[in-house]
Amino acid sequence: MTDKNNGALNGIRVVECGQLIAGPFCGQLLGDMGAEVIKVEPPGAGDPMRKWGNGEHKVWWEVIGRNKRSVTANLRVAEGQDIARKLIASADIMIENFKPGTMEKWGMDPATLQAINPRLIIVRMSGYGQTGPYSSRAGFGGIGEAMGGWRAIVGDPDRAPSRMGVSIGDTLCATYGCMGALAALHAREASGRGQVIDAALYESVLQVMESLVPEYDVMGLVRERSGSILPGIAPSNVYPCSDGEFMIGANGDAIFARLAKAMGQPELAQDPLYATHVARGENQARLDELIANWTRTLTIDELEALMVEQSVPAGRVYRPADMLADPHFRARQAIVEIPHPEFGSVRMQAPVPKLSGNPSSIRRPAPRAPGIDNAEIYGELLGLSSAELERLSDAGAI
Template identity: 55%
Template structure:
């Protein structure tokens, strides 16, 4: 088995969550070298094992990624004996990660106060829709609702249609990423004090944190951001433009870059045109400017536009899909896509570990394992349970 190489080697995470927000946080920590013990319900496991549009030989294609680098055990957390196993695991753990509805761990006797009495150094990472406090905290909170409450959904899509979505589970992933950042900050605090704490990451707040000047725009100017499709109002030129064989993104809203784009277009005089001279002026004439650029770009192929913009120092790029990523030499040079052997499916391509660290880079050691494949080994080797006790737990349906 491949050894961990990341900076979190020697740290242990007990992951109790299912679906995406909690497990994605566990993936981040595992990618960076932590030992992640993923706890799943016996017989059914994390629903992510079956999620996804595409199946390969009956296998879902999400779980091999989000379950990578984890050991997988089954424990029925609703049974007292299952709760006792978690308490035993917590004794030597650094983090406990969960994304159940607030109050669930408390109902099972696995609240922070109880677990911290067992292990005062424990850092509990809690990911939920609305956070652990406040009037909404007991509600079921899926990512889509958090994205809406956090302001993200309202500004996505075309202005003449209902709000759109990002096409990925952005709310879950953002909350998980903030949870991982919080966990590492809590770890630094523990280094100084020896004490753990709770990390409370809410999906709606993770989305809200991305909303830039949304609140002061309204507070000071009464301005409410609306859906604008492929561009941001008053940020010009920065849009998707047509090519003769497709489309590209060109971003030239900075004054100096806009001047270079005007030269690339063979229209250097436009840079000194009062309508386009400054950032504010270009914003006021955004539609007109986009029309001029589109008339120019549509006469060229994607490759010609990329070459022309590169020659003039103008950011320009293709709209990538999976086939483009797999064929792109930059993805290859950066090893942004790694192939990991899957026991049933063979070579399995997936995103690599990000960000890249120069001295202690993380690594992908294995794909998400089969349900419960490490249960007996963890109970026997980690907790010292006897064969008779393990057999009893299995017969009782606890594991």
């Protein structure tokens, strides 16, 4: 963690009104790049993300809440809405991921907010977008993954669709929301005005579906679940070793020849069953079995050394312990250690991507309690007195 802020977004103020994953992850991305992020939480328990995660200690919050300050405002009451509008009046970007119509109900719709602050960029994230026949439906990341085409193609073909293992729908939507905000900041330089970014969960997933739709449109092809393989692209799979699993991607002709040499079977590269990309795809299962029979005789260390020696793209299937012990992770500072009042420190993923001139950074840990920065932000930024803050708190507005 550092006290310096040389980030590309230093000087940009973000008010994050979202909760759970999509909104807060968008705020995390902007904060990592140097933006000042003020998170608005409901009084009391705050963002439910504070209680999410696995195990006894809920440390997901330490990642998604980093680089943020916290204020509380009850957006369901008039005084809470009023103080939020005053805060947003000083912002460059406002983030929200409530059900469409909610911000309008609270008197915080784009027209109202931009009348107060014409330069305001509003990032709106929802399940189905702000328009269309499904816009009023409740939507979570998993639903967006299903509608966007992700779930149907993830998992083994003889089983039900699988979850990826992380909330990819939410984080994709947040990433596209962040991308839209950055584009809008650039456009504002010319126009002097902000705009609204409408990021839908299902459309964010759809965006990374490669040629899934045109394959069906042109040829009637429907992608199906294929487990660990990429159909027709071989060899590219996770293979068993005597002490674990190892990923090999050797589907190019020249690369496959190097793999065959490493296996002590260079003749495979000339075998009509495996000599070409098409042939290997047609004989994918047979080739995978042949490779697996060889990798089972080796340890992960032995196989990795052979793959490096022969310049074959390959790698370990990492768990957290592997990441923390790996010298490449350490050399690139891919994982950073953040001081923590309860745990001493917490190690987590560093900001990406790496900018040579304006490095992103983690400058403050996640706020310990909802509203911990009320006095500083409401007092110094909005000029509210301690007596007024106490009155607003007693009234349930903050």
